Amino acid sequence: MIHLVFTHLAAAILPALFFLLGFRYLNRKGIRRFYDDFWRTQSKMALEKIGIMAIDQMPEPPRIITDRDSINLALQLVSALHELGFFELFGSRRAVTEEEMVSHLGISTKKVRAAIILLMASEVITLDAYGYQLTEKARIYLLKESPFFVPLRPPVPPKQFIKTLRIDRRGGAVENWSKGISFDPERLAMQQHEQSFALGFALYRSGLLRDAETILDVAGGAGSVCIALALSDPRFKLEMIELPGSLEISRKMIGKYDVLNRITCAGMDMFVQEWPRQFDAVLFTNIFHDWDDDRCGILARKAFAALRPGGIIILQEALLRADHSGPLWTAHWSMTMSLYTRGRQFYGDELEALLSANGFIRVKTHPLLGYYSAVVGIKPRGISRKRS
Ligand SMILES: C[S@@+](CC[C@H](N)C(=O)[O-])C[C@H]1O[C@@H](n2cnc3c(N)ncnc32)[C@H](O)[C@@H]1O
Known part of the structure; x- marks a missing residue:
């Protein structure tokens, strides 16, 4: 049986x-x-075939590459907000405040702030002295009772996205990184390289490094920016710091471009260990957007200590426009950061203020490539006091 x-x-x-x-x-x-x-596809030969060195100005990626993800996330957010009765909240009222949205939606203030930025960049809400209100376009095309309503068909069901909005994420890349542990380095290196390799070539062409010879790239990932700089100028002496568990992938990438002898890789936890010193320039690419303001302050102070007097700090980040109009891509990136990291995308004046507050002078923002800018500050000459 x-x-x-x-x-x-x-x-x-x-x-x-x-x-x-x-x-x-x-x-x-x-x-x-x-x-x-x-x-x-990663090789010096492939790079030479594209003729990158002969191009004067690095072109930005075509919009079909960048903007697809931003539109999908905006559709996802608006569909979830329909489900949560967000549009009814406005009713016949003059305006709605951030606190009212937080309590109505049951989502953290940090995520609601990121959602507001994305909704403003998507022309769904605007802000005036009374608070937030629906735009005329949103009233006509997004309200379900309107004869002009267009169903949005988001990539994942709204209920699933609401879960993502509501969970307080534990684990994941940034939680591991905050403990000095590398996370899925090969997959992340591929994603980072897609954005940062072109930025390295754009940074060189910007002329911001014209007086620099010794350069430290903090949390340099796959080495993308260092590789671009090493190939662009034989003068540069480059060093990058990264989590020890990610360095095998960094070295693999650097080896593909034949510049292992030009870039020194040091494995360390950037928050805990002492950085090497006396650099002409310290670079951060897509680093501040991962962290809360306290951790960004620590990084700015450690960079200050690592620079020689007169040296420059360069933050390569996608910045939000001061008038809240987006760009949509940066607003979607900020929402993504708020869902999966401790950080967000910044307004230019926020990063400028952060650098000034930590001793840097002549702080200025320069356009770099596509949605990216470089926020630059100088360590004053004649300062020897230790700030780290
Ligand atoms: C968003 S990626 C940017 C990488 C690189 N700058 C680029 O643009 O390609 C963040 C990087 O920070 C590194 N990282 C995170 N926490 C770190 C820590 N505590 N110490 C050193 N590196 C860290 C990660 O391993 C990852 O490579």
Whole structure:
């Protein structure tokens, strides 16, 4: 009898098990192929073939690459807000405040702030002296009772996105990084390289490093910015610091461009360990946007200590416009940061104030590439007092 039960169970379970194992195998194979394709394109020869060194001004990526994700996230957010009765909140009222949104939606203030920025960049709400209100476009095309209402069809069901909005995320990249632990370095290196490699070439062409020879790239990831600088100018002496667990991938990437002898890689926790000193320039690319204001302050002070007097700090970040009009891409990036990290995208004057508050002078923002800017400050000459 027992034998019969086992036979029937095996007949029912084994095909399902084989199907699941097969699916997993094919899925993994697909992912590995995706990784292999990425690494195949990373080489000095491929770069030379594109003729990058002969191009005077680094072109920004086409909008079809950047803007697809921003529109998807905006659609996702507006659909979730429909589900949460956000639009009814406005009713016949003059305006709605941030606190009212927080209490109505049951979402943290940090995420509501990021959502407000994304909604303003998406022309859904505006701000005046009374508070936030729906735009005329939103009233006509986004209210469900309007004859002009257009269903949004977001990429994932609104209920699923509401869960993402509401969970207080534990684990993930930044929580590991905050403890000095590397997180999924190969996958993240690929994502970072997509954005930062072009920024390195744009930074060189900006002329901001014209007086610099020794350069420290803090949390340099796959080494993307250092590689671009090493290939652009034989004068540069480059050093990058990264979490020890990520350095194997950094060295793999640097090796692909044949500049291992030009870039020194030091493994350390940037918040805990002492940085090398006396640099002409200290760079951060997409670093401040991962962290809260306290941690950004620590990084600014450590950079100050690592610079020689007269040296410059450069923050490469996508900045929000002061008039709250976006850009939509940066607003979506800020929402993404608020969901998955401790940080957000900044307004230019916020980063300028942060650098000034930590001793830097002649702080200024320069356009860099596409949505990216460089916020630059100088360590005054004649200062020897230790700030770290
Ligand atoms: C958003 S990525 C930017 C990487 C690189 N700057 C770029 O633009 O390609 C953040 C990087 O910070 C590194 N990182 C995070 N926490 C760190 C820490 N405590 N010490 C050193 N590096 C850290 C991560 O490993 C990751 O490579």
